[in-house]
Amino acid sequence: MFSNTIKSLSKSVSAIVIAVVVGTSMASQTASGQTRNEIELPETEELRTGSVNVSIEQRAIERENCPFDGSDLTTNLHTVTFSSIGGEVLPASLMNSLSGVSVQSGTKALSVVCDIRDEANRALRRDGWIASVQIPQQELQNELSLQIIYARISEIRVMGDPGPYRDILTKRLQVLKEMDPLNEKDAERILLNISDIPGLEVRLGLAPDGGRPGEVIGNLTVTHEPYAFYLNARNYNAQRIGRETVYGRFEYYGLTGMGDVSYVGAQATADFQEQVIVQAGHEFAIPGTDVRLAGNATYAKSKPDLGDLDLDTQALQFNINASYPLMRTPRRRATVSGGFDYVDQTTDIGPFTLSKDSLRTLYLRGEFSGEQRRLNGAVTAAFDSFLEIRQGLNVFDATSPGQFGTSVTSGIPASRPFGVADALVVRGMADIFAPVTRQIGVNARVEGQWTNDPLLNFDEYSIGNLSIGRGYDPGANSGDRAIGGAFELRATVIEKPKYDIEIFGFYDVVKTENLDAFTPEPTRVLESIGGGLRFSFNDSVRAELTYASPMDRAIFSDDVKPPDRVLFSITTKFPSILR
Template sequence: MPDYVAARPFGSEPVSTAFRRRAVGGRVLSAALVAALLVPAGQALAQSAPPPAPVGAQPPTREEIERGVAEGTLNKSGPVAVDTSAVERAPCPLSSPDFAGIRLKLSSVTFAGMDKLPGVDLSDSYREYVGTDQPVSIICDIRDRAATKLRGAGYLAAVQVPPQKITDGNVRLDVLLAHLSRIQIKGDAGASEGALLRYLNKLTAEPVFNTYQAERYLLLAKDVPGLDVRLALRPVDGAPGEVIGEVSVRRTPVYADFSVQNFGSKAVGRFNGLLRAQFNGLTGLGDTTTVSFFATPEFREQKVLQIGHEMRLGGEGFSLRGDFTYAWTNPTTVGASQFHSRTLVASLEARYPFVRRQAFNLSASGGLDLINQQVDFGAIRFNEDRLRVAFVRLDLNGLSRKSLLGRDGFTPYEPHWNWGLSVEARHGLSILDATKSCAGLSLAACGAVTPSRFSGDPEGSLIRASGEFDYRPVRNVTIAVAPRAQYAFDNLLSYEQFSGGNYTVGRGYDPGAAIGDSGIGVRTELRIGSQFPKEPGKPAFQPYAFFDAAWIWNRDKVAGVPDPQRLFSAGAGVRATLFDAVRVDGVVAVPLRDTVLQKVKGDVRFLINLSIQLAPWRL
């Protein structure tokens, strides 16, 4: 499986549309320009919704800003497994033909060595044989059934038949439970070795080794950026039950990729490129530093620089992440060339994985976003937003355990079914020089520079959710549904609004073709084939057809703007993986409805997204 993902995942949208979008959510011009252009001098602003602002007058939304740093790491780890081949059960001597003529009437079975597992009952391994006449080899079957139950509960155990004299049908079996005595690292873990051992040494603290308990810490170890780990258990000579954990480590200090696509708007250019690099293990805290730079071919039109750093603290997966983003946008199209936008976003986030398993994960995050956005008209400050938003988020995902174990004809990478869900609550705070609300004030009272939306509340609250659900009725056929929704309790400023278009919901529409306080949308796909090559280095192709739909509402109505706004689009394309390092997604998309300001119904648009892994180099 390639160790990278597409440079622009679902839900990410560049800044390119900031100067193409018109405001249809009650946004207004700056106080100086509105007073000069729209109302007589001294007249207070009416409380009805204002007209749309001119092209280029609106700052970009969250989806237009967030890029690779905020969307996660470049690598994508696979499943974990514990190699126990060196401690597999031994053959049972009582199953030898030499004992074929010996029979017994079973009365009871005693399992010695189970004092460390008081909650585990093995009686069902022999209950059906009690009081019946059986060949002595039935003891081997009971042994194997008991061992299977222990392994099913996650315990690595050897059930043995010790030398004994069986009287009155009473049989004794010895249970030898494995204890992981120490961890031995094989390979170069670099500066992250300490972080790796903080997770894996948790396994030696348990009196009995359990693969389900080990799963959490193995996955947390595998989550350390740049490390791929595999655990193999080896018995200790002369110490029955003691095992050593040999951890094989493969380290990748740097990931890098480059992507080019044409999802942008005409105002600042359809095509754009993103160069991104991830540096792992710089400080020894299981850390990763990501740097990305996005630009359009007309370099001055649009640039986005992002820097992010994440580190892991403690031995339970707690992490801290900080991101910094700065975006410049200077459109050159007629009617927008006088507008210039600057956006600064600084984020701090803490995350803790409450459940970390291969088949199910649950994590919680919380943090603060600091957003400064400004739009200038020539040398005049047009509008400005300063948002300070606290947030909490729950992330959940899961997949078929049968697919994880390969028992249903599917694989962990393309399981019978899998799903993911993220739910986030956000609330604006009046701290750190945040913008004051202009709602209910006259234009003059609001100040010389207004927010991007006169009725917007910098302390607004919202709940947003997004998910992805994949179902494969048979191999090589996937039905994918990716919903997203937002409900706003207040009128929102630009950065917090819900938007539709190429990068969210509505492929074929310009990014930000419809925006509003609340919305619901869904991307659906029918895919044929697989993105994963059958052999390393071989190509793979996955054709698909899609249908997207979105409904977007505003809390305040705008004359001439439908509520809700609707976007519908359909099309077909193909995704390809080449040489384990190149991914291509080409699609023909057709909008099925016009937007408020554009007649695009039936316009055919060809979209292409090309991603190339640069490091580690594989071509």
């Protein structure tokens, strides 16, 4: 017992001595280890395929003009009834949609029957039913009888090779075929979920089959991409760990035929010495459901250039999660997911271990994105958001308070003496774009993090080029709590079918708050301004060039604010760039 206490005290004293040695502002920031932002790899979502389109040929469900326009005849109607072409009772789902169709009593022009028909058509289309209302020949005596032709898929013809996804496609299309009556919104949801399968793109067209009224043939065009390779180059890093990085990610689709993607990615600085991040993972769908399971592992090693100081940080993160789409339409998407993070991070100076953090975290996350369009298809707003609740657990040798009241991991000091590994953390983001004219628009993104406890370094909100605070090095400052906004004015100067160029000006502001008992600066506000341009080509290349000017010192002990930065990032995707 006594010897263990001496060993623990010895390690703490050694760590304090080392911390004094690295006491400069730059080195002390680095010695704390990497935050979550700093080991996250570049996003590739914008370049992914997986579009869907449901088109209905005009002849699939015939609609007629009104034959009574201009007629002098009148009628006095009190009620309206609906039936199918064969006289059968309509499905309850259609009757529910038609329940709001009313008849105004009194003598009116005979063309009123067409007005009632059109109102019924609008009610059906509003609820997504692929159907048409017809006026059969009848003798009008206070009651109008209308007949409904509603679509049913009699056959689905698949054109193209679905690759290893044939079985999944067959099962999901069977659900589509069994829809009677056919609802466009439900069909879109099924097709969108099919198109969310990595490497798969589908398009459905409906046409009459020439048989019973309402029966249609579904022509499904399928495109399968067996693999993709993403490549990114950028200079967002701090100079001490190498500004320029190159990132590559290879994805293979359909290894097991379960709607899956297997991937491996790596990022390194230009000399492959100062920072290396490697990630591998697999994601698949549970058969017969829209639930997806995923797992990945990330290893990150950082060896900053600090002269004779041999500082080395290594992080290992394992993640497992499950997700489910709550809403899926062409203009809205809502997903809920939950998972578990297992994180170990150590920082060494030569043969000495300066700090070690071990985090075991359960989380629940909700995402909601979409767009609003006018009747002519013009976008009036686009948005993206998420809310995440994270709860640390004191399991699997997680960092915990030691016998001296400070946080330790297996007897080794944590990155922050009073950091809490089992804290409750709430994170969120909301991003909205609104066009002012066809070429000009404004964009606002707000991010935040809240907790009641001081956190370990990995869980802190880190400002900089990888989050909010363009122009500041990633990790230049961080906080247990944070709230920030990135605001842009954008203008599209060139818009062509295959490429476009956009210029923008921005203002970033972020406020951080540290909850440590002895922190020298509990709160800090950082601002930056700048502008740049973005270029996209054929959905296979994204490039951005930014001039960013920090307006504040990164931390209180800095003598001057950081210098202005020119930032670049370019991402491309193979093989689509070759097409």
